[in-house]
Amino acid sequence: MVPVDYYILLSAVLFTLGALGVLIRRNPLIIFMSIELMLNAGNLAFVAFANMYKSFSGQIFVFFVIAVAAAEVAVGLALIVEIFKTRKNINIDEMNSLKG
């Protein structure tokens, strides 16, 4: 049995890498993928704690997080496609006005 601490540690490392990706990359698609990585790290911590406390609530919460992530990706990618169609460019630095 691997100690739960190790899983939490791994989850912290993956979350940090996701946050680093959001901070240093310019491609909004890769920023989006980094957000997915952070969500995934959070899920890993949830499942690890669910295993530690022998409770199903953590696993069910992860189930809901996966559903919300799917909805978020659908809307977010639609927004990115729309921005690309109007501005012909998706560099994150040039998206500085709400007006299309």
Next chain:
Amino acid sequence: MTSELIVFLVLSLVAVSSALGMLFSRNAVYSALFLVLNFVTVAVFYLLLGAPFIAMSQITVYAGAIMVLFLFVIMLLGAESLAPAKTLPWQRPLAILLAVILAVESIYLVFARARSDAFVAAPDVAVNSMDNLREMAMILFNQFLLPFEVTSVLLLVAMVGAIVLTKQVKGEQR
């Protein structure tokens, strides 16, 4: 050193290096494929933690549906690699500093909290047995029924939103 620990160490190495590969590859398609690898390794961690249903959902929803959507949009937009733009000189060092602070803080909290005896709920039965799925379904459709229904509404709203956002209005010139 048990075999499970060896599996954990090898897989965590794969997970961290695929996350790093996702961050630093120049081509967005490679980033997406590295992220698929990361999701699959995390699914194996879920199996190790006794959560087979979550592991399968992870593979079908994340590694399957979400990443296919990502790859589709990357190739649709031709956004494999953006032209290098003028960058802020202090952005990268500041970002790395902030990430190191975040990592140190979270690791410190893990080991500070792990020592204290936290609140322990009464265990649900059969977390690690083959009754896992049945027990989980019982809890999902009794205790968590309202969140479940709200999630279905959320998915419907997201679907309608995505269609409305990308819909071409008739007669509108783009």
